[in-house]
Amino acid sequence: MKILAIETSCDETAVAILEATPNVKVGAGGSKRDPKFRVLSHIISSQVKIHTKFGGVVPNLARREHEKNLALILVQALKESTLYKRAPQGATSAQRQEEIAAILEREQDLFAHLKKIIVPLAIPDIDAIAVTYGPGLAPALWVGVNFAKALSCLWDKPLVPVNHMAGHFYSALIKMKKEKDAWKAAYKKISFPALALLVSGAHTELVFIKKHGDFQIIGQTLDDAAGEAFDKVARMLGFGYPGGPAISKLADSFRHPDPSADGEGSQTQILRSAQNDKIYFPRPMIASKNYDFSFSGLKTAVLYFIRGIEKTHLIKKLRPAIAREFQNAVVDVLVTKTIRAAKEFSVKTVTLGGGVAANEMLRRELARAVKKELPDSNIRFPDSSLTGDNGLMIAMAAYFCGKKTSPDKVQADANVTL
Ligand code: KG4
Numbered sequence: 001m002k003i004l005a006i007e008t009s010c011d012e013t014a015v016a017i018l019e020a021t022p023n024v025k026v027g028a029g030g031s032k033r034d035p036k037f038r039v040l041s042h043i044i045s046s047q048v049k050i051h052t053k054f055g056g057v058v059p060n061l062a063r064r065e066h067e068k069n070l071a072l073i074l075v076q077a078l079k080e081s082t083l084y085k086r087a088p089q090g091a092t093s094a095q096r097q098e099e100i101a102a103i104l105e106r107e108q109d110l111f112a113h114l115k116k117i118i119v120p121l122a123i124p125d126i127d128a129i130a131v132t133y134g135p136g137l138a139p140a141l142w143v144g145v146n147f148a149k150a151l152s153c154l155w156d157k158p159l160v161p162v163n164h165m166a167g168h169f170y171s172a173l174i175k176m177k178k179e180k181d182a183w184k185a186a187y188k189k190i191s192f193p194a195l196a197l198l199v200s201g202a203h204t205e206l207v208f209i210k211k212h213g214d215f216q217i218i219g220q221t222l223d224d225a226a227g228e229a230f231d232k233v234a235r236m237l238g239f240g241y242p243g244g245p246a247i248s249k250l251a252d253s254f255r256h257p258d259p260s261a262d263g264e265g266s267q268t269q270i271l272r273s274a275q276n277d278k279i280y281f282p283r284p285m286i287a288s289k290n291y292d293f294s295f296s297g298l299k300t301a302v303l304y305f306i307r308g309i310e311k312t313h314l315i316k317k318l319r320p321a322i323a324r325e326f327q328n329a330v331v332d333v334l335v336t337k338t339i340r341a342a343k344e345f346s347v348k349t350v351t352l353g354g355g356v357a358a359n360e361m362l363r364r365e366l367a368r369a370v371k372k373e374l375p376d377s378n379i380r381f382p383d384s385s386l387t388g389d390n391g392l393m394i395a396m397a398a399y400f401c402g403k404k405t406s407p408d409k410v411q412a413d414a415n416v417t418l
């Protein structure tokens, strides 16, 4: 089965084509437990350069870029996967074209592209079109959803709406392998029940998963998401969007002071004490009995600390120490609560997903804690190329728990939960 997946929930325009072959020998009824995957195409076009100067993702700019790029990326994906063929002229009826025009009524540029470069193609050999319908930025989601609906209508293929956070969960179960020039994707088997820590720019969730598709959120952030806190602290320290990579790089650059460095002035004192681990930021809700999170107080603590040293002009020198302690605080809270939940729910697998899963310290500490405190459980991380938003994770989620739906029933839903 070949799944074409489209992801436009935020600032990446992503298209993937995944071929899945279920292993019929395992389990009853052609089990999905041990499928073989082949990545026919996996394209991510990032808009990050466009949004950086605004300090965050601007929804209408994201929408415009998706609209500009989607049809072109789809053509590229079809070519890559050798599913690209031109059709004899006039293969699409006028009525079909009118239906598509109605679906893309608000995406006139996208409609024009589609008409010019997609309509002349032969129907590709795919079995379903998966699309992220939420959560995310509404204007960005709508472009992807309407594009997928138009394709579904044009090619007569079923549509599978996918929850973006389910995609982030499945990103931990794909192992990318390049063989010769082709990507293979090994499926990392998972034992249920599982617990997923999903940490992205807009979400921080602990999700209990009994089996494929059976998600239960047991805790989430009450205010800022972990990624959002990284982005905001990065901005306070003078870095652009996205802030996560900048903070983790800074934190890694931290060095304890050279004990032979001399100087007794107040500046040296402040610098020394900061570099001697004397900066301390709170670990909000680390001891609370529930599995919720809160990162807004931590962000404010960083802000007050920065204001407190403003007059010393030491901010540049202290940036690595601040970043390190901030990252320590976030990782401490995330790891502590994940381990506690994993124990209480007796899970067999802990998984990590979402943009913040790129954070090396979080990966390291979570792996260490699972090994030490839950020696009978496994841990699954996404490959570093799959931590951000991508189409493959949407295709995987569609394969394992998607439901084919008629296009007129699919709507973007910016606030949908798992
Ligand atoms: O999942 P994602 O790509 O988009 C959303 O669905 O939100 O997550 C983006 C978030 C941003 O907040 C970004 O700063 C954060 O992931 N991020 C990181 C790192 N790389 C990206 N946070 C911490 N450390 C990183 N290395």
Ligand code: ZN
Residues within 6 Å of the ligand: 164, 168, 200, 201, 354, 355, 388, 389
């Ligand atoms: Zn995401």
